[in-house]
Amino acid sequence: MGLEAYLFVSLLLFVIGLVMAAARRSLIYVLIGLELILNAANLNLVAFQRFHPESGLDGQIGAIFVIILAAAEAAIALAIVLNVFSRFGSIRPDDMNTLRD
Amino acid sequence: MSGSEVAFAIFTALALGGALVALFERSVVRSAFAMFGTFMGVAGLYLTLGADFLAMTQVLIYAGGIMVLYLFGLMLTKPSRYERNLRRIGLGAALAGGLALILLVKLFGGMNGSVPGPDELPAPEPTAEAIGLAFLRADEWLFAFEFASVLLLATLVGAVYIARRRPEPRSEEAA
Numbered sequence: 237m238g239l240e241a242y243l244f245v246s247l248l249l250f251v252i253g254l255v256m257a258a259a260r261r262s263l264i265y266v267l268i269g270l271e272l273i274l275n276a277a278n279l280n281l282v283a284f285q286r287f288h289p290e291s292g293l294d295g296q297i298g299a300i301f302v303i304i305l306a307a308a309e310a311a312i313a314l315a316i317v318l319n320v321f322s323r324f325g326s327i328r329p330d331d332m333n334t335l336r337d
Numbered sequence: 338m339s340g341s342e343v344a345f346a347i348f349t350a351l352a353l354g355g356a357l358v359a360l361f362e363r364s365v366v367r368s369a370f371a372m373f374g375t376f377m378g379v380a381g382l383y384l385t386l387g388a389d390f391l392a393m394t395q396v397l398i399y400a401g402g403i404m405v406l407y408l409f410g411l412m413l414t415k416p417s418r419y420e421r422n423l424r425r426i427g428l429g430a431a432l433a434g435g436l437a438l439i440l441l442v443k444l445f446g447g448m449n450g451s452v453p454g455p456d457e458l459p460a461p462e463p464t465a466e467a468i469g470l471a472f473l474r475a476d477e478w479l480f481a482f483e484f485a486s487v488l489l490l491a492t493l494v495g496a497v498y499i500a501r502r503r504p505e506p507r508s509e510e511a512a
Binding site: 237238241242243245247249250252253254257258262264265268279282285286288296297299303304305310314317321327 | 349352353356357359360372375376379385388394395399403406414432437441445468472493496500502
């Protein structure tokens with residue numbers, strides 16, 4: 237398949253991830269939407285690298301760094317979600333409406 | 338349809354189907370499980386692009402690590418049902434649709450004939466060894482590689498510290 241097909245799939249993944257993050261049903265849901273957005277960006281990187289063979293492996297290596305950062309982000313975000321839950325008793329973004337105690 | 342087109346169609350259906358189920362499913366736990374399909378589909382798309390090492394990394398880290406972490410996060414917090422807020426989804430969809438339209442126009446309007454077709458590309462080769470060497474060569478990615486490892490260490494120490502701290506429940510009395 238050509239480059240356009242991959243870009244189109246990646247665009248759809250990005251849009252679905254954006255809608256998930258904007259729907260804000262729960263913090264976990266927002267984070268899953270962010271993972272979808274990162275996956276769409278990765279797919280773009282790898283597709284451009286494949287269709288420009290003169291660029292070497294830089295696209296794939298960039299995608300690996302994105303995956304590393306996504307793992308770090310998931311660990312920190314889950315720790316924060318646990319703290320938010322013990323403070324507010326819920327992980328709905330709408331329930332978090334105080335700036336301090 | 339050739340074999341690669343069939344593979345592309347299957348993996349695309351898996352990725353987009355999983356994402357759509359995750360978007361419209363009422364239960365967040367089921368949404369999280371649907372994301373496994375999405376990550377497997379994206380890994381398959383990586384395979385069709387000749388990125389074998391990246392596909393395996395995707396399965397290991399996303400499906401095996403990050404989604405399990407999210408499932409733990411879901412199970413450690415209150416498993417309540419979440420309403421499907423159609424107004425919110427509509428708002429987000431309007432925003433995302435506008436952005437998608439802009440991106441479509443920019444992408445396909447700006448594309449000229451310099452991109453080779455799928456038949457003119459060289460056959461994909463195994464990439465694991467080349468990626469490993471690129472990571473270890475000082476004039477390529479060695480610094481970024483070491484920096485990423487230090488970042489992961491600091492992140493995990495910080496995550497443990499944040500998760501172990503137990504804040505007081507919010508007091509309801511008037512200040």
